[in-house]
Amino acid sequence: MHQSLLDLWYGFSVAVEPTNLIWALAGVLIGNLVGVLPGMGALSTISMLLPLTYPLAPVPAILMLAGVFYGSMYGGAIGAILLNLPSHPPHAVTCLDGYPLTRQGRGGAALGITMMASFFAASVGIVLMVFLSPLLVSLAARFGPAEITSIMLLGLLAGATMSRGSALKGIAMTLFGLVLGCVGTDTTSGTVRLALGLTDLSDGVELGALCMGLFGVADFIVNVNRMGSGYSSPTMSMKDMRPTRSELRRSFLPMLRGTAVGTLFGALPGTGPTITSFLAYAFERRLSKHPERFGTGELAGVAGPEAAAHAKTQMDFIPTMSLGIPGDAIMALLLGALIIKGIQPGPQLITDHPDVFWGLVASFWIGNLLLVVLNVPMIGVWVRMLRVPYRILFPLATFFICVGVFSARNSLFDVGEVAAFGIIGALLLRLDFPLSPIVLGYVLGPMLEENFRRAMLLSNGSFNVFVEHPICAAFIAISATVALFQLYSFCRRSLAAPRVRCAKTPQTDLAD
Amino acid sequence: MQKIADRLGGMIVLLMGLSVAAAAQHYDTGSLASMGPGFMPVVLGVLLAIVGLAMLVVAPVARKPDARPAGLSMRGMLCILAGVASFAVLGNYLGLVPASFCAVFIASLGDRDNSLRDALILALAATIVGVVVFAYGLHLQLPLFYGG
Numbered sequence: 001m002h003q004s005l006l007d008l009w010y011g012f013s014v015a016v017e018p019t020n021l022i023w024a025l026a027g028v029l030i031g032n033l034v035g036v037l038p039g040m041g042a043l044s045t046i047s048m049l050l051p052l053t054y055p056l057a058p059v060p061a062i063l064m065l066a067g068v069f070y071g072s073m074y075g076g077a078i079g080a081i082l083l084n085l086p087s088h089p090p091h092a093v094t095c096l097d098g099y100p101l102t103r104q105g106r107g108g109a110a111l112g113i114t115m116m117a118s119f120f121a122a123s124v125g126i127v128l129m130v131f132l133s134p135l136l137v138s139l140a141a142r143f144g145p146a147e148i149t150s151i152m153l154l155g156l157l158a159g160a161t162m163s164r165g166s167a168l169k170g171i172a173m174t175l176f177g178l179v180l181g182c183v184g185t186d187t188t189s190g191t192v193r194l195a196l197g198l199t200d201l202s203d204g205v206e207l208g209a210l211c212m213g214l215f216g217v218a219d220f221i222v223n224v225n226r227m228g229s230g231y232s233s234p235t236m237s238m239k240d241m242r243p244t245r246s247e248l249r250r251s252f253l254p255m256l257r258g259t260a261v262g263t264l265f266g267a268l269p270g271t272g273p274t275i276t277s278f279l280a281y282a283f284e285r286r287l288s289k290h291p292e293r294f295g296t297g298e299l300a301g302v303a304g305p306e307a308a309a310h311a312k313t314q315m316d317f318i319p320t321m322s323l324g325i326p327g328d329a330i331m332a333l334l335l336g337a338l339i340i341k342g343i344q345p346g347p348q349l350i351t352d353h354p355d356v357f358w359g360l361v362a363s364f365w366i367g368n369l370l371l372v373v374l375n376v377p378m379i380g381v382w383v384r385m386l387r388v389p390y391r392i393l394f395p396l397a398t399f400f401i402c403v404g405v406f407s408a409r410n411s412l413f414d415v416g417e418v419a420a421f422g423i424i425g426a427l428l429l430r431l432d433f434p435l436s437p438i439v440l441g442y443v444l445g446p447m448l449e450e451n452f453r454r455a456m457l458l459s460n461g462s463f464n465v466f467v468e469h470p471i472c473a474a475f476i477a478i479s480a481t482v483a484l485f486q487l488y489s490f491c492r493r494s495l496a497a498p499r500v501r502c503a504k505t506p507q508t509d510l511a512d
Numbered sequence: 513m514q515k516i517a518d519r520l521g522g523m524i525v526l527l528m529g530l531s532v533a534a535a536a537q538h539y540d541t542g543s544l545a546s547m548g549p550g551f552m553p554v555v556l557g558v559l560l561a562i563v564g565l566a567m568l569v570v571a572p573v574a575r576k577p578d579a580r581p582a583g584l585s586m587r588g589m590l591c592i593l594a595g596v597a598s599f600a601v602l603g604n605y606l607g608l609v610p611a612s613f614c615a616v617f618i619a620s621l622g623d624r625d626n627s628l629r630d631a632l633i634l635a636l637a638a639t640i641v642g643v644v645v646f647a648y649g650l651h652l653q654l655p656l657f658y659g660g
Contacts (some may be wrong), residue, residue: 010656112528156648166568168563168566168570169567171563172560172563172564172567175529175559175560175563176525176560178552178556179528179532182556188549189540189549189551191539193550194535194553217593217596220622221584221589221592221593222584224585224586224588224622225585268601278573334651353634391620391625392630394620394622395616395617395619395620395622395631395635395638396616397637398592398595398596398616399599399615399619399638402596402599402603402612403612403642403646406654407646407652407653410653412599412600412601412603413600415596415599415603416597416600418596419597419600422592423593426584430517430584431521432517432521433521449552453547454545456544456546457545457546460545461544461545487625
């Protein structure tokens with residue numbers, strides 16, 4: 001534990017280096033902006049910025065991309081509370097009580113409380129990350145190919161079944177992602193697989209093109225002509241962001257509970273901040289002495305879910321950074337960025353590249369602090385930005401996508417890939433398929449295959465190896481439990497009468 | 513309507529699985545102990561086909577409250593896709609400037625509220641920004657104009 005603190009100190013020294021600091025600042029600013037603006041989520045933004053990071057060293061690159069991620073969580077709350085506009089799904093539940101608070105003139109206070117809850121939850125998440133990760137790593141030293149395969153299976157299964165929509169569709173999309181991962185040259189045998197006869201595909205599908213097509217272009221296609229042009233501006237004064245003492249008292253416990261929910265779920269791969277915030281909201285309502293007040297401006301309904309979402313966001317990094325298993329699509333992207341830089345994710349990341357790991361952890365704190373400090377004066381700016389009409393944003397964003405993808409491999413074919421995945425993504429969204437499992441499958445596919453191959457090679461084709469090793473067996477058991485739970489809830493749902501409650505959310509199924 | 517969409521989804525997944533498994537037959541599958549390049553694709557294809565069948569057979573379940581598939585705007589889809597495609601094609605033959613201009617112009621026409629004038633202004637602005645930031649600032653490896 002003492003070692004962790006020393007390492008953290010080292011991380012701070014890395015994070016405050018001017019280059020790293022500037023890139024981290026850029027990341028959180030962009031993330032905050034993106035969080036405020038509807039239509040472009042953290043996922044599409046990180047996809048767009050990915051090529052920008054290629055000439056950078058690994059540390060500033062990952063600092064910036066991570067900053068975009070948790071910066072967008074802060075920004076999303078602003079739109080949700082002030083304008084009843086959930087730019088991104090995790091904040092849909094914040095609207096329910098946040099907007100009524102604005103109408104009562106307490107919007108600024110709600111925002112202030114949200115900021116505090118977010119910072120608190122993020123801090124807890126960071127502390128856990130500092131102390132849990134080395135533990136996880138020492139555990140992971142005993143991981144062989146069979147163990148890694150079973151963890152990846154669990155991650156893929158969890159990602160497939162816990163994302164929005166039917167579990168079957170999630171599994172189908174994960175499999176689709178795995179297939180996409182197979183496209184290109186097989187590393188072991190050198191055979192070119194599934195390349196449709198195109199030489200440009202012999203290097204595989206480009207990660208940036210896949211993501212920008214699926215999440216950027218498809219997003220635009222689905223949202224164009226559906227977004228309202230111009231939003232009503234809040235008439236309340238934004239200067240009063242100071243919450244009253246009773247408001248603080250009332251939101252303290254929900255903040256703690258929300259953090260607990262987020263932390264617990266953060267450890268699970270496959271769940272996203274959206275599910276976590278919904279669960280926290282339901283939890284608060286269940287526990288509250290005045291459940292009927294929810295929906296009319298109850299602070300617990302704002303503090304709890306936001307804390308949960310932020311804790312979850314930080315916890316997401318733990319399995320990604322310490323084990324190399326991404327919890328959702330955004331983490332998969334960040335891992336992809338590391339791989340492109342030549343950094344192999346996995347348990348050895350902490351020891352081989354301590355500057356990346358500990359610098360990242362330290363920058364979380366600095367970034368969160370920056371965000372809290374920035375958002376206080378910048379509220380007015382964000383609100384004004386929301387007035388830029390979508391019809392101007394998306395063509396420019398399309399342009400940036402084209403240039404960005406091209407610059408990754410200097411290949412216009414990749415830009416064509418973006419168009420192809422744009423159609424595919426739009427059609428899949430129309431048919432109500434979740435898109436994030438595709439990225440999970442694509443990033444994990446090659447690693448899964450390699451480890452599975454190795455495990456089978458070592459065990460001479462016998463599946464017994466998966467149940468013989470205790471760690472492996474444990475993960476397989478958890479996966480089986482997840483699968484069985486899905487079956488159970490499915491049977492229950494098809495027998496009970498369906499209750500459909502319509503909530504207004506934009507058509508984005510990104511980091512969930 | 514929802515049922516048709518679900519059935520269609522199942523069909524697509526089934527077809528996808530079958531075609532992947534079929535395509536993978538060309539590669540050496542090998543055995544479980546020493547897997548060839550074709551092993552994984554075949555397994556994935558079969559799994560996909562099974563899932564597709566399951567989707568067709570199983571009745572669609574009541575969806576979670578926040579799921580609401582959108583209708584697709586044909587105009588939006590065609591224009592955005594044409595915009596991206598035009599960047600790829602024109603960039604190959606004519607260079608960055610024409611590609612940028614056409615891409616933004618066509619894409620912005622996808623929105624019903626964008627007039628021709630709006631699209632022109634956007635395209636112009638994007639091209640200028642693109643040239644300054646990407647070509648001069650970031651040294652993008654795409655010539656501004658292909659001569660001839």
